[in-house]
Amino acid sequence: MGAVESVTKVKEGPPAGDGWIRMIGVAAAKGELREVYARLRAGGGDRPAVYTPPTGDVANIVKSHSLDPEGLGLAFGMSTAIHWSPRSLPWATREMINTVTSSANNCFY
């Protein structure tokens, strides 16, 4: 990956898989989960391509909610309402807030 940052998580984690619990991506999603993924994608508007992971799947933070589709829809529906509505702060301002919050919480991801 050259200068590209290693994808190895600094904290310990499983050698394979996307996290410590089972996660279901778009390709394997069925029923309610599939509907929620479709709804979130439709409501996502024209988000910049940088938010699409290299895997082509939904981001792991989204996929981590996949075992509870209702919780997934609510958490990321709220994300859309806060970050991607006509009332939202400018993109750069939002990402400054996200970066500083994540730093305060010592969150690698």
Place this chain on the structure above:
Amino acid sequence: MTAHAEFLRAATDNELLARRMKADFRQAGLSPRDRTMLEFVDALSHAPWVLNPAGLEGLERAGFREEEILHVVLGCAHFNYLNRMADGLGIRFEYESPLPAFRPREAGPRPAPPPPVLDPGGDGPEDEAGAFYRVLAGNPEACALASKWRAFQFRPTPGLPAVTRFRIALFVSSLDRCPPGYRSYRRSLAQLGDDAAFGEALNRGQVPAGLPPGERLLLEHAARLTERPWTARKEHLDALRPEGLDDRGILQLTMLVSYLSFESRVALGLGREGVSLPPSS
């Protein structure tokens, strides 16, 4: 951090700014307005109890309109949720970034909170129900979702019955020194007929003596995710499995605890007089 520093680089087309922000926003050469906003965000994340109306007044003096302040608080609060989900579930980072790696600190700087304000557990004001959502009225979509999201968190599931969920909520609200939270959750527990001594201890941010071992584990994990989420490890989740939590139950516990960090930061970040949380049962 790693993902959003990269997104900041894309948003600004300014790699130097993103590098500096990733290292230390106070050394990033920001405008006084942005610096004021980010000091507020940093405080709200680290120690939400330190904020008071003076924090909001600082944003107003820096030129932030009411609707902008609402979105600063909501954005910060929602990332307090997401950060705990990411670290609580050990989510693998899957993006690519040319920026230098983020090095998590060994120890967090969360300052010692003040002593808890003990709530007598009596009835609250009649109109408490609407107050929390009224402060979100500047974003009707978020306001509507907030009530659904909260109701979802307190719906009983096989591994997390209602009383357990409210005990966790009272405990976490007390750790965050969030009076609207512990007023609401102590009342909910009383309505469920829970042991008053448990409520008294939880309101002090303590794990009550006499709780079953499994529930003690839940509260200890809730404290970890609330106060030091970056210290969560896979073995902490493995220890919950014999207590009846499968992958879905672990997800639901993590969602609940992470949601409470969102809620306390909205309540305390917008903490003008009268902001309180609605009853949940």
